[in-house]
Amino acid sequence: MSNNIKKVMTVAGSDSSGGAGLQADLKTFEEYGTYGLTAITSIVTMDPDHHWHHAVQPIDPELVHKQMKTILAGGALDAMKTGMLGSVEIIKLLRSIIDEHAIQNVVIDPVMVCKGEDEVVQPENGQAIRELLLEKATIVTPNLFEAGQLAGTGKITTLDQMKEAAHKIVELGAKHVVVKGGKALHGPKAIDLLYDGKEFVLYEADKMETNHNHGAGCTFAAAIAAGLAKGNTVKDAVAMAKQFTTEAIKQGFAFNQYVGPVWHGAYNKAEQRMVKP
Numbered sequence: 102m103s104n105n106i107k108k109v110m111t112v113a114g115s116d117s118s119g120g121a122g123l124q125a126d127l128k129t130f131e132e133y134g135t136y137g138l139t140a141i142t143s144i145v146t147m148d149p150d151h152h153w154h155h156a157v158q159p160i161d162p163e164l165v166h167k168q169m170k171t172i173l174a175g176g177a178l179d180a181m182k183t184g185m186l187g188s189v190e191i192i193k194l195l196r197s198i199i200d201e202h203a204i205q206n207v208v209i210d211p212v213m214v215c216k217g218e219d220e221v222v223q224p225e226n227g228q229a230i231r232e233l234l235l236e237k238a239t240i241v242t243p244n245l246f247e248a249g250q251l252a253g254t255g256k257i258t259t260l261d262q263m264k265e266a267a268h269k270i271v272e273l274g275a276k277h278v279v280v281k282g283g284k285a286l287h288g289p290k291a292i293d294l295l296y297d298g299k300e301f302v303l304y305e306a307d308k309m310e311t312n313h314n315h316g317a318g319c320t321f322a323a324a325i326a327a328g329l330a331k332g333n334t335v336k337d338a339v340a341m342a343k344q345f346t347t348e349a350i351k352q353g354f355a356f357n358q359y360v361g362p363v364w365h366g367a368y369n370k371a372e373q374r375m376v377k378p
Contacts, residue, residue: 113184120362121316128365133327142187153359159187179330180206210322236274313353313361
């Protein structure tokens with residue numbers, strides 16, 4: 102049985118509050134029945150004394166390289182995903198690792214803004230992602246803001262604009278892109294749009310009035326990566342990730358007065374496990 106467990110690497114930032122970043126990725130990988138490995142690119146802290154203000158501390162690229170070397174000593178990976186990448190040097194390093202090890206099932210989540218913050222995190226990284234990682238991506242998973250940044254289209258407010266951005270991102274080299282509309286678009290549905298260069302596929306769910314959605318984007322991308330690792334098609338992996346993340350948002354909870362994470366165990370009812378000795 103153990104020989105059938107798929108391995109998934111996340112190259113991402115650490116969120117000590119547990120809802121997003123590599124913590125969200127690991128929880129999602131586990132719920133999917135895959136084995137998660139982590140290369141930490143940055144440490145994000147939130148200050149409860151100053152309205153949960155975020156501070157990002159990148160990890161030295163040499164140390165990130167050592168982490169990846171440790172991970173890859175275990176043999177070929179079945180999938181990988183990225184989150185916050187910390188610096189241009191780390192993005193260049195990651196591209197060289199993907200090339201050297203011919204890593205397949207690459208999910209690029211182009212994290213540019215911490216939830217609750219308006220300022221772009223390290224804007225130079227967005228350009229490096231465009232130039233170095235998109236052409237290696239099996240799928241890219243931007244939210245509306247990130248899609249507009251990658252595509253160079255600016256603010257996105259309509260489905261047609263989502264399609265335009267998706268088309269441009271695929272032209273940059275990505276095999277697939279799923280633009281996460283979420284609850285930002287007008288209308289009763291939370292919409293995600295998948296594009297493979299030929300066909301658009303809509304994934305819809307009823308909008309939920311909740312602020313307990315911290316980590317939803319990381320969770321969605323991690324779920325896609327785990328689905329791909331287990332042999333699902335991109336379409337099926339995205340559909341399953343949508344269901345998984347929707348349930349996680351439904352059962353999100355208040356961590357404190359500032360943030361409410363999604364509950365990664367929702368889909369598999371993890372709270373009902375291990376209740377007796």
